[in-house]
Amino acid sequence: MKTHNFYQKEEKELISINITPLIDIVFLLLVFFMLATSFIQKSTIEVNLSSEKTTEVDNKKNNVVLILNKKGLIYLNNKLINVSNIRNEISNIVKKNPKYSVLIKSHKKIPVQKVIRLIEEVRLAGTDDIKLVNLEK
Amino acid sequence: MALKKKIKQINLIPLINIIFLMLIFFMLAGTITKIDPHKINVPESIIKNDPLTPFLTIIVKKNGEIFIDSKNKKKELQKKNYLEILRARKPNEISLKIDSETPSEYFLKILKILENEKIKKVVIETNYRQQQ
Numbered sequence: 428m429k430t431h432n433f434y435q436k437e438e439k440e441l442i443s444i445n446i447t448p449l450i451d452i453v454f455l456l457l458v459f460f461m462l463a464t465s466f467i468q469k470s471t472i473e474v475n476l477s478s479e480k481t482t483e484v485d486n487k488k489n490n491v492v493l494i495l496n497k498k499g500l501i502y503l504n505n506k507l508i509n510v511s512n513i514r515n516e517i518s519n520i521v522k523k524n525p526k527y528s529v530l531i532k533s534h535k536k537i538p539v540q541k542v543i544r545l546i547e548e549v550r551l552a553g554t555d556d557i558k559l560v561n562l563e564k
Numbered sequence: 565m566a567l568k569k570k571i572k573q574i575n576l577i578p579l580i581n582i583i584f585l586m587l588i589f590f591m592l593a594g595t596i597t598k599i600d601p602h603k604i605n606v607p608e609s610i611i612k613n614d615p616l617t618p619f620l621t622i623i624v625k626k627n628g629e630i631f632i633d634s635k636n637k638k639k640e641l642q643k644k645n646y647l648e649i650l651r652a653r654k655p656n657e658i659s660l661k662i663d664s665e666t667p668s669e670y671f672l673k674i675l676k677i678l679e680n681e682k683i684k685k686v687v688i689e690t691n692y693r694q695q696q
Contacts, residue, residue, distance in 0.1 A: 446576070446580070449580075450576070450580055450583070453580070453583055453584060453587060454583065456587055457583055457586055457587045457590065460587060460590035460591055460594065461586075461590055463596050463597070464590050464593075464594025464595060464596055464597070465594060465595060465596075465597040466593065466594055466595075467597075467691050467692075468612065468691065468692040469615040469689065469690075469691065469692065470609050470611065470612050470613050470614075470615065470689075470690045470691065470692040471613045471614070471615055471616055471659070471687040471688060471689055471690060472609055472611065472613065472687065472688045472690055473613075473685065473686070473687050473688075474660075474675060474686045474687070474688060476675060476678060476679040476683065476684075476686060533668045533672075534668070535667055535668060535669035535672075536667050536668075536669070537667065537668045538664060538665045538666065538667065538668070539607055539662050539663070539664055539665070539666045539667075539668055539671045540607045540608065540664035540665070541668075542668045542671065543607040543608075543609060543664075543688065543690065544610075547609055547610055547611050550611060551610075551611070559671075559672055559675065560672070561668070561669060561672055
């Protein structure tokens, strides 16, 4: 008679889960996220739409005038200036006269990127009162 | 004598671990972006503001072509057309997606039109670039 022995070694079955489909899906997800994601940080700049007409803005005496000419040179109140110095210069002017507004005159062929840079420098100088007009020369 | 065959298996576990890590990284660090049919290279900015989801987007290409929303990709909207859309929708705020190389005359023209239409808020879409 055969008795059941608990201590008898049982044959062990190796159970293995097939992970290949899992790897396939993970690979697909990885490829999707690699292609579809972007690491560029989006931002925005708000532009003030003034109700004043260009001629009215021009005639105002309390304006800081920034000119961006055809060659990309920048003039602050008719003085040639480097883009990196704009912030300090305007900041000094605005601290003394907080009511001053900044008038940016850009040549019509100048790329938007350069105008945006000027707007940002003026904003960082501490004023939001910016008017944009075309340089007529 | 029969030769015992050794089954050589490549251990895939480290590979799977790395792939999982990469997947988690891309899922958390990146943002899924819409494919832009107009291929607008927006200007760079050094000020970081939160991007808005405005009611209406005006797209201005390098050559001055104007589109409203990205749905109208096939036809150029003439001034009259987009003015009609603006007047019909009456948005309070508008997002302006303009190519960085667009001549500023087009930019100012658009701003003038929006000003005349009494749009309260105009935001320009940019890519944030950290100042060096």
